[in-house]
Amino acid sequence: xxxxxxxxxxxxxxxxxxxxxxxxxxxxxxxxxxxxxxxxxxxxxxxxxxxxxxxxxxxxxxxxxxxxxxxxxxxxxxxxxxxxxxxxxxxxxxxxxxxxxxxxxxxxxxxxxxxxxxxxxxxxxxxxxxxxxxxxxxxxxxxxxxxxxxxxxxxxxxxxxxxxxxxxxxxxxxxxxxxxxxxxxxxxxxxxxxxxxxxxxx
Amino acid sequence: xxxxxxxxxxxxxxxxxxxxxxxxxxxxxxxxxxxxxxxxxxxxxxxxxxxxxxxxxxxxxxxxxxxxxxxxxxxxxxxxxxxxxxxxxxxxxxxxxxxxxxxxxxxxxxxxxxxxxxxxxxxxxxxxxxxxxxxxxxxxxxxxxxxxxxxxxxxxxxxxxxxxxxxxxxxxxxxxxxxxxxxxxxxxxxxxxxxxxxxxxx
Numbered sequence: 464x465x466x467x468x469x470x471x472x473x474x475x476x477x478x479x480x481x482x483x484x485x486x487x488x489x490x491x492x493x494x495x496x497x498x499x500x501x502x503x504x505x506x507x508x509x510x511x512x513x514x515x516x517x518x519x520x521x522x523x524x525x526x527x528x529x530x531x532x533x534x535x536x537x538x539x540x541x542x543x544x545x546x547x548x549x550x551x552x553x554x555x556x557x558x559x560x561x562x563x564x565x566x567x568x569x570x571x572x573x574x575x576x577x578x579x580x581x582x583x584x585x586x587x588x589x590x591x592x593x594x595x596x597x598x599x600x601x602x603x604x605x606x607x608x609x610x611x612x613x614x615x616x617x618x619x620x621x622x623x624x625x626x627x628x629x630x631x632x633x634x635x636x637x638x639x640x641x642x643x644x645x646x647x648x649x650x651x652x653x654x655x656x657x658x659x660x661x662x663x664x665x
Numbered sequence: 666x667x668x669x670x671x672x673x674x675x676x677x678x679x680x681x682x683x684x685x686x687x688x689x690x691x692x693x694x695x696x697x698x699x700x701x702x703x704x705x706x707x708x709x710x711x712x713x714x715x716x717x718x719x720x721x722x723x724x725x726x727x728x729x730x731x732x733x734x735x736x737x738x739x740x741x742x743x744x745x746x747x748x749x750x751x752x753x754x755x756x757x758x759x760x761x762x763x764x765x766x767x768x769x770x771x772x773x774x775x776x777x778x779x780x781x782x783x784x785x786x787x788x789x790x791x792x793x794x795x796x797x798x799x800x801x802x803x804x805x806x807x808x809x810x811x812x813x814x815x816x817x818x819x820x821x822x823x824x825x826x827x828x829x830x831x832x833x834x835x836x837x838x839x840x841x842x843x844x845x846x847x848x849x850x851x852x853x854x855x856x857x858x859x860x861x862x863x864x865x866x867x
Contacts, residue, residue, distance in 0.1 A: 470761075473718045473723050476719070477712075477719040480714075480716075484708075493757075495686050496719070501777045507719065510686075510712075510716055514712055517701075518702075518709050521675050537671070555695075556692075
């Protein structure tokens with residue numbers, strides 16, 4: 464009785480498409496498909512339209528490489544932002560985190576990734592020539608490297624730091640240390656070691 | 666500088682739509698959106714089309730309530746299936762699990778849910794009248810309750826069992842016991858207790 468209960472093709476196609484989302488395996492994809500079709504048809508339609516819309520309308524900002532609907536995004540065009548500061552982040556999510564501090568008024572460059580040689584992401588994939596050209600526009604005075612403090616983020620920061628320094632651009636990195644509000648007893652040893660090394664006079 | 670880095674509307678709409686998937690919060694939705702737009706535009710298009718397609722083309726089988734492209738699904742129409750057996754499952758995924766045993770040749774009824782009074786899912790939401798009518802077609806000799814062995818699945822099975830029995834239909838439930846290939850030492854006490862109570866002569 465082979466194929467007697469094979470599922471209808473549109474359902475299989477939907478499961479296949481959902482499986483391509485990061486972190487979604489076949490079981491989760493099935494659960495999502497059943498949920499959408501059984502309990503939330505409206506969400507299925509909404510998601511379908513949002514995807515088509517986003518693919519058609521979003522592009523990368525010519526200056527900061529972030530997502531935008533226009534050639535140059537609102538952040539890059541904002542008249543009150545400090546054009547002498549350029550903060551390099553891995554993703555738009557990181558940019559949001561820095562914006563949320565309300566303590567940074569400079570501009571951004573979004574790498575849309577980090578160096579990961581084992582996954583085939585090298586300086587060319589991230590278009591480092593474009594990053595360096597952006598930083599060497601003659602207006603930027605300082606580049607703040609705000610890539611993650613993971614092995615890959617550190618590698619990316621190191622690589623960019625070297626390349627920018629040889630071009631005579633001032634480069635800084637986000638400070639490492641004990642997180643705000645944390646108890647030293649519960650902070651991991653690596654962080655405490657950094658905080659000790661980079662201790663500041665009060 | 667309010668709104669200076671507000672993200673473009675199509676991106677926000679996509680994140681909102683992804684958030685409606687089960688088990689997806691705002692952070693995961695953002696990660697999915699960035700991934701699709703940055704690394705897998707093709708997947709975004711594919712998913713968009715699959716969703717539209719599925720919403721337009723899938724319907725519920727008139728007999729078993731499963732998803733199908735035609736009024737009555739291939740399983741219900743299959744000439745070699747035993748029409749005297751009706752297996753009631755919660756979801757199409759459960760049906761797939763039973764099909765995968767290659768040991769069941771009867772028909773199915775898919776509830777597309779289970780009784781969950783706290784979530785507002787009662788006998789009316791699951792259309793129990795239709796289930797009972799299906800089971801009382803005069804051809805079905807035995808109804809196998811294959812709802813999950815969770816509190817809600819057990820409640821659903823109990824409710825259906827009572828309703829079917831008063832209509833004079835034979836009702837059985839999947840056996841509970843120690844899973845195949847498992848070591849008793851590592852099986853939870855509840856399962857061992859069931860296995861003891863329902864022990865079989867060899």
